[in-house]
Amino acid sequence: MNPQNRFMRSRTPSGESASELAWYAAIVAIGLNLRPLLTSISPLMTTIRNDTGLSFYGASLLTSLPVVAMGFGAFGTGLLARRLGETRGVALGLVAIAAACAARAFAASGGALMLTAAAAGAGVAAIQALLPAVMKQRFAARVPLAMGLFSASIMGGGGLGASLGPLVARLSGSWHAGLAVWALPALAALAIWGVLNGRFGAGQRVQQSATAPSQNHVDAATAPLWRKRRAWTLGLHFGLVNGGYTSLVAWLPVYYQQHGASVEASGSLLAAMTVFQAASALLLPLAAAALTDRRPWLVLGLSGQLVGVIGLAAWPEAAPLLWVAAAGAGLGGTFSVTLVTALDHCADHRLAARLVAFVQGLGFVIAALAPIVAGRVRDLTGGFTGAWIMLAVSISAMIVLTLAFSPRSYRRWLGAHGPDADGAIAQSRATLDA
Numbered sequence: 001m002n003p004q005n006r007f008m009r010s011r012t013p014s015g016e017s018a019s020e021l022a023w024y025a026a027i028v029a030i031g032l033n034l035r036p037l038l039t040s041i042s043p044l045m046t047t048i049r050n051d052t053g054l055s056f057y058g059a060s061l062l063t064s065l066p067v068v069a070m071g072f073g074a075f076g077t078g079l080l081a082r083r084l085g086e087t088r089g090v091a092l093g094l095v096a097i098a099a100a101c102a103a104r105a106f107a108a109s110g111g112a113l114m115l116t117a118a119a120a121g122a123g124v125a126a127i128q129a130l131l132p133a134v135m136k137q138r139f140a141a142r143v144p145l146a147m148g149l150f151s152a153s154i155m156g157g158g159g160l161g162a163s164l165g166p167l168v169a170r171l172s173g174s175w176h177a178g179l180a181v182w183a184l185p186a187l188a189a190l191a192i193w194g195v196l197n198g199r200f201g202a203g204q205r206v207q208q209s210a211t212a213p214s215q216n217h218v219d220a221a222t223a224p225l226w227r228k229r230r231a232w233t234l235g236l237h238f239g240l241v242n243g244g245y246t247s248l249v250a251w252l253p254v255y256y257q258q259h260g261a262s263v264e265a266s267g268s269l270l271a272a273m274t275v276f277q278a279a280s281a282l283l284l285p286l287a288a289a290a291l292t293d294r295r296p297w298l299v300l301g302l303s304g305q306l307v308g309v310i311g312l313a314a315w316p317e318a319a320p321l322l323w324v325a326a327a328g329a330g331l332g333g334t335f336s337v338t339l340v341t342a343l344d345h346c347a348d349h350r351l352a353a354r355l356v357a358f359v360q361g362l363g364f365v366i367a368a369l370a371p372i373v374a375g376r377v378r379d380l381t382g383g384f385t386g387a388w389i390m391l392a393v394s395i396s397a398m399i400v401l402t403l404a405f406s407p408r409s410y411r412r413w414l415g416a417h418g419p420d421a422d423g424a425i426a427q428s429r430a431t432l433d434a
Contacts, residue, residue: 069121239366305330
């Protein structure tokens with residue numbers, strides 16, 4: 001054997017391994033930027049309200065508006081992908097997050113903060129809809145691992161926002177700095193993403209051209225998802241999951257401040273919840289990867305969330321860490337496994353991108369309503385117990401809805417609208433020829 005060829009063969013696996021590790025690192029770096037824009041506000045909410053004069057309802061919009069933007073923005077990511085491609089679309093999302101967070105250094109009114117919240121939410125929408133399609137194509141055999149890392153980094157970023165935001169605000173003497181500092185990690189992730197795609201982009205293009213989709217796949221990728229009941233069901237499920245998340249992010253610190261906790265202590269409690277979210281977001285999809293049926297793991301995650309919410313409503317001061325641990329683990333695990341379940345429905349990465357975008361679009365619009373309703377309930381009743389009870393009811397409904405997601409139903413959906421349609425078309429042609 002030629003020594004040069006032997007040397008090249010020995011280098012290839014390590015080169016591929018380095019490329020894969022770099023992609024995983026980029027996924028984590030990007031995911032860390034998708035929640036601090038929400039969680040950094042919550043522990044500082046009382047201070048922000050005092051400075052801006054926002055009501056509880058108006059303050060809830062600072063959490064709800066980004067989620068609304070995530071929802072409606074996700075519906076437009078198909079056009080963004082066709083015009084710019086997934087890589088540039090993700091980069092544009094990071095630019096929007098960095099610019100919106102930086103602008104918070106100068107936002108002196110509630111209206112200005114709401115504008116930054118909407119802009120940051122639009123950036124998050126682009127990333128959350130487009131990056132799973134990249135993962136589906138690049139990690140076809142390891143989607144649960146990639147999605148677990150992505151989801152865990154999202155939750156971990158939320159914890160950093162809740163814990164470091166108040167710390168930066170205290171050290172700087174300004175809540176503006178506690179919100180604006182998150183422009184820096186967004187710029188760092190943008191730099192990593194740019195370097196990564198510049199270095200490995202050629203190999204990716206070769207891989208894509210070698211697996212060019214057929215015309216039948218193109219037809220499948222343009223299927224009208226809004227007509228499909230399964231797409232709506234997945235979106236509803238995702239929305240109710242994230243409704244619990246947005247409500248707790250918005251109001252958990254305020255809830256415990258009403259029970260006598262300090263701003264930093266309540267922020268630390270939210271940070272602790274996100275630690276359990278991150279761990280479960282990584283581990284639950286890895287456990288679920290061993291089975292084709294994701295339903296037992298979805299029910300497990302939802303049950304943990306239900307225990308936590310009931311504990312918050314009934315015995316808030318008895319074991320707060322236990323309740324936030326249960327709720328956080330349930331939220332994080334269900335978030336990631338729900339997205340994996342949506343990706344399971346589509347072998348073609350472009351159809352998967354459109355389905356995930358639709359699911360997140362509908363889901364985040366639903367989730368945006370939850371903290372608004374909770375804030376309104378608090379204004380009317382003076383407490384959050386009613387809001388936690390409403391969350392418990394919605395979680396119970398999700399457990400029932402989860403039973404519809406059998407693997408057999410994936411195949412039925414794909415057989416009519418996905419890449420498996422190629423086989424059906426070929427069989428029909430053979431029958432006609434015979």
